[in-house]
Amino acid sequence: MKIQVVENVQKVNDEVAAENRAELRARGVASVNLMGSPGCGKTAWLERTLEVLTAEMGVGVITGDLTTTRDAERIEDFTPHVVQINTGRGCHLEAHQVRQGLQRLDLDALDLLVIENVGNLICPVSWDLGQDRKVGMFSVTEGDDKPAKHPYVVLAADLILLNKIDLLPHVRFSRERFQEDVRAIRGDMDVLDVSATEGTGMDTWIDWLRTLAPATGTGQDVGAKTTD
Amino acid sequence: MHEMSVVSALCDRVLEHLPPDTRLVEATVKVGSLEHLDEAVVQLAWEVYTDDRPPLAGGTLTIEWVAVRVRCGECGAAYEPEHQAFLVCPACERARPEILEGWGITLHTLEAEPIPTVEPPRDGPLAGSKAPSGAVYVDGHEPVSSGGGTKR
Numbered sequence: 001m002k003i004q005v006v007e008n009v010q011k012v013n014d015e016v017a018a019e020n021r022a023e024l025r026a027r028g029v030a031s032v033n034l035m036g037s038p039g040c041g042k043t044a045w046l047e048r049t050l051e052v053l054t055a056e057m058g059v060g061v062i063t064g065d066l067t068t069t070r071d072a073e074r075i076e077d078f079t080p081h082v083v084q085i086n087t088g089r090g091c092h093l094e095a096h097q098v099r100q101g102l103q104r105l106d107l108d109a110l111d112l113l114v115i116e117n118v119g120n121l122i123c124p125v126s127w128d129l130g131q132d133r134k135v136g137m138f139s140v141t142e143g144d145d146k147p148a149k150h151p152y153v154v155l156a157a158d159l160i161l162l163n164k165i166d167l168l169p170h171v172r173f174s175r176e177r178f179q180e181d182v183r184a185i186r187g188d189m190d191v192l193d194v195s196a197t198e199g200t201g202m203d204t205w206i207d208w209l210r211t212l213a214p215a216t217g218t219g220q221d222v223g224a225k226t227t228d
Numbered sequence: 229m230h231e232m233s234v235v236s237a238l239c240d241r242v243l244e245h246l247p248p249d250t251r252l253v254e255a256t257v258k259v260g261s262l263e264h265l266d267e268a269v270v271q272l273a274w275e276v277y278t279d280d281r282p283p284l285a286g287g288t289l290t291i292e293w294v295a296v297r298v299r300c301g302e303c304g305a306a307y308e309p310e311h312q313a314f315l316v317c318p319a320c321e322r323a324r325p326e327i328l329e330g331w332g333i334t335l336h337t338l339e340a341e342p343i344p345t346v347e348p349p350r351d352g353p354l355a356g357s358k359a360p361s362g363a364v365y366v367d368g369h370e371p372v373s374s375g376g377g378t379k380r
Contacts, residue, residue, distance in 0.1 A: 001250070001341070002337060002339050003337065003339070003340060005245050005336060006334060006335070006336055007245070007334065008332065009237050009238045009241055009257065009333040009335050012237060013237065092230055123230035126234075127230075127233075148313075152262060152264055152313065155315075184323055185315070186323060186325070187324050
């Protein structure tokens with residue numbers, strides 16, 4: 001017997017992602033899914049971001065890693081609202097893992113949630129976590145050919161960060177070629193040069209986050225904030 | 229290796245749709261070309277995940293790739309890009325792709341067959357042995373209830 005199905009294989013993930021999205025929006029929490037390769041500087045950039053942003057809004061972090069709690073320990077120096085998810089051999093975060101993270105966070109204290117995905121330029125692209133925006137991070141030490149070699153993260157992202165821009169004089173990296181490749185994939189993509197070490201690009205990044213998550217003081221007033 | 233996660237989710241979907249007391253012959257899945265799945269790894273994962281699940285074991289997985297179709301966000305032209313990721317519009321040469329098709333993994337059809345019932349032998353070495361009341365055995369696997377659904 002033949003049975004017609006026509007059903008999304010990732011249906012369960014996508015349903016949980018929709019629940020995550022609905023809950024975050026209902027609680028007035030904007031969310032960003034930060035994707036990039038291992039060592040591109042996601043955690044370091046988050047540390048610098050939290051240094052600035054926690055003075056004006058409540059920021060939580062769910063951070064994915066295969067085996068350690070090291071990222072959460074680093075983030076904990078800047079915000080108490082952090083959950084480490086160990087994926088074992090999993091190469092990406094899935095919606096149900098973020099759901100578990102949300103259950104351990106005080107969402108009423110948050111305006112913004114950053115989900116730091118497992119270091120990987122491929123698999124995280126395929127899994128909706130319930131985030132409002134996806135951000136792809138590359139770094140100059142990885143080489144300027146990475147957008148062309150890993151185009152799907154560019155296709156899926158809302159913003160591209162190019163980290164370690166302070167190291168540009170020391171590595172073989174053509175910023176023009178990098179930009180050309182990004183724009184050949186997505187002509188409307190914004191690329192922001194940043195440096196977690198020097199703080200380059202932080203003002204523009206913070207402004208971008210503010211447009212997602214209008215500050216409510218300390219995050220305590222979030223219940224009165226209207227969102228859509 | 230997100231193929232393992234995808235195949236695990238696929239097995240769950242197939243099991244949900246498989247009628248009681250049937251086993252899978254073939255599942256057909258349509259995969260968007262942007263999903264960067266390695267077909268060989270998917271097939272390997274399929275073998276691993278279905279091997280110890282009697283309703284799925286031995287069933288074939290057929291993958292049909294769906295070509296990328298794009299509408300240009302600049303000029304509105306619809307096109308199938310030559311390259312799988314560089315989706316520049318052939319009409320206006322801008323890259324403002326709105327993806328119409330190319331993402332997504334969809335379970336499309338299932339082909340199933342009834343699980344054959346094996347009668348206890350009337351003679352031979354097992355003659356006289358007694359199967360538990362109401363239970364039948366399939367391919368040497370666990371007992372399967374003859375009345376209710378299969379164990380999954």
